[in-house]
Amino acid sequence: MDLTTATWTDARDLETDLAVVPVGSTEQHGPHAPLGTDVATAEAVADAGVDRCEREVARAPAIPVGVAEEHRQFPGTMWVSADTFRDYVGEAVSSLAHHGFDRVVLVNGHGGNVDALREVGGRLTRDGDAYAVPFTWFEAVGDHSADMGHGGPLETALLRHCDPDSVREDRIDEARDGAADGWGEWTSHANLAYDAAEFTENGVVGDPGDGDAARGAELLDLAGDALARLLEAVAERDVSRPADR
Template identity: 65%
Template sequence: MRLDESTWTDARDAETELALLPVGSTEQHGPHAPLGVDSLTAEAIAEAGADRYAADSGDEPVVGPTIPVGIAEEHRAFDGTLWVSEDTFRSYVRETVESLAAHGFDRIVVVNGHGGNTEAIRELCARVSRDGDAYAAGYTWFDAVDFDAFGHAGPAETAVIRHLHPELIRDDRLDEAGDGAADGWGEWVAGTNLAYDSDEFTDSGVVGDPRDGDAALGEELLDSAAAELSKLLEAVARRGR
């Protein structure tokens, strides 16, 4: 059940304790992919995972509205990128999770599409679970699927968007994106990343070659991410207080 498409009486009558909260980012994804890649992906995976879990269990989770701005200052040199501080992000997402719990949806999975959000989500979910009347867990989809060449705006993210919204991929800019891409994230010395911002190591804003990301790969990744999310929902549903 999509919360933002439902009425308050629908929410009142929902027979579930499970909720998913998609969280993404509005940030550069090269010259070929939209700024909303992380939000579009998180939302699609949350919906697909909820549908899969509902089909298997008969319990239909609530899917909350997508939070579209995250911790993304590392992309600030590229136009259109939006960001908030870690403190603001943690507070906003935590309080949103707590408001879901106040209505009885007290088993919450935060479905994350942006790497910069991961540590803050882990921390805020721990705080909710330790101090509140709910249990919360973070799910970052690219940590759950088996794909080595993830990158940033590379083959994986390009593939998923090509599957979900093919009209948003600028095919005429793929060569520019790929030719200006970095092979890996950051500038590493002695286990330390010396680069704080992405423009320090990638000219196009891309890591990995997006020309390798087709719709078939995107469909496979989305299906795998939804399957893993369904497993997590099953485990979260079993958690006791």
């Protein structure tokens, strides 16, 4: 059930303790893909996972701004500090838990959120407020994961499948021409760059031309199936904390 369109009595009558929260970012994705790419993809995967899950699941509204200062040179990008993000996500999940939805999967669409979401899940779980587990969709698509860039083939493919009108097809060549091959500038296993603008002219990493709608459909199937399995595991898990050794 989508809590955005449900009434409070609908939410009251849900017989589940399981919820998903899509988490994205509002940031540049090159000249061809919208600032809301990470929100749109997280929502699409969350919905696909809920549809595939045999259990009832409460689907919370998406959190649209994340840890994205690395894209600050590109107009339209928004960000908050990691501290603010952790507090906001944590309190949002705690509000769900207050109503009994205390097993939560955070469906993430932005790489910059990964570390903070793991910390949020740990804090909520250890404090006993809720059992929360982050799930980043592009880490759950098999061999495709190796092609994850930024505004590159995977995100463009998923948009072409789920929301084709959002992709500026007449700018794909421009996106490809100004793209970097990989994320960052690496020496001795250390990334010398902190901001995307240091290594990509237009914000793109990878070739968006390699992401067609058919690939997007496959990505959604893989990520949706993986999320459904995770939801089942979260629903079944003994979440009591282990005793001190």
